[in-house]
Amino acid sequence: MSLERLSEVVNISRSHLSRIETAEAMPPPDLPPRLDVAFRTDGIFMELYQLAAREIHPDQFRRRMELEARACLIEEYAGQIVPGLVQAEGYARQQFVVSNPKATSEEIEQLMAARMSRQALLHATPPPDLSLILDEAALRRFFGGPAVMRAQVTKLEALTLTSNSVVQVLPVEHGGHALMGGTLTLMTLKDGAQVAYEEAITTGMLFEDVEAVRERQRAYDLLRACALSPRDSAAFIRTVLEGLPT
Incomplete structure (x- = not known):
């Protein structure tokens, strides 16, 4: 053809x-x-x-994606930015533009295609269970204008409590905690194995050692206990949505 x-x-x-x-x-x-x-x-x-x-991803992240695709449970904490798995398109594009100011439009579109392809696993049959803890800062920090943030916050509200997703908000008033300074993703695979992935500004590290994963799981569990309940988180997210400029 x-x-x-x-x-x-x-x-x-x-x-x-x-x-x-x-x-x-x-x-x-x-x-x-x-x-x-x-x-x-x-x-x-x-x-x-x-x-x-x-x-198109670096080796460490490529390995993370392979494990992510095999996971039956994904638990993630994000302090400053909405995680890629649940980003709306406009939000993701603005993140890439800000992070890669010299990137061409074609390079941005390639990154976008890769980001959106990751999200396909949330629509698998069956999809993995997803548990997110979002710092309040991730909801307040704009990527793009009000319309972009409105689409993103609306998407998060819809995921707050479903048959396979839970979103909890950690208010700023909580203060300091062990996971500040980056993001943490915990993945439980279908065979019961667990892995952890920590991400900083431009680097990421995968942990497959049992003890290292256990330490990070404990920190995540403690933080989840301090976050708002899913019901209260939904109300909080609606407050953020209502406060966005029209």
């Missing part, structure tokens, strides 16, 4: 398809299923996309 014809079928420009074909651009996450339909390939493009999405 020519690129011109494929462009008509999948509704993406010929030039964009050409860059994807030559591995100069990451495919958008909604393209692989359309390619599978166009070529009747029964999920092959979706499988290839998952491989490609992992390849």
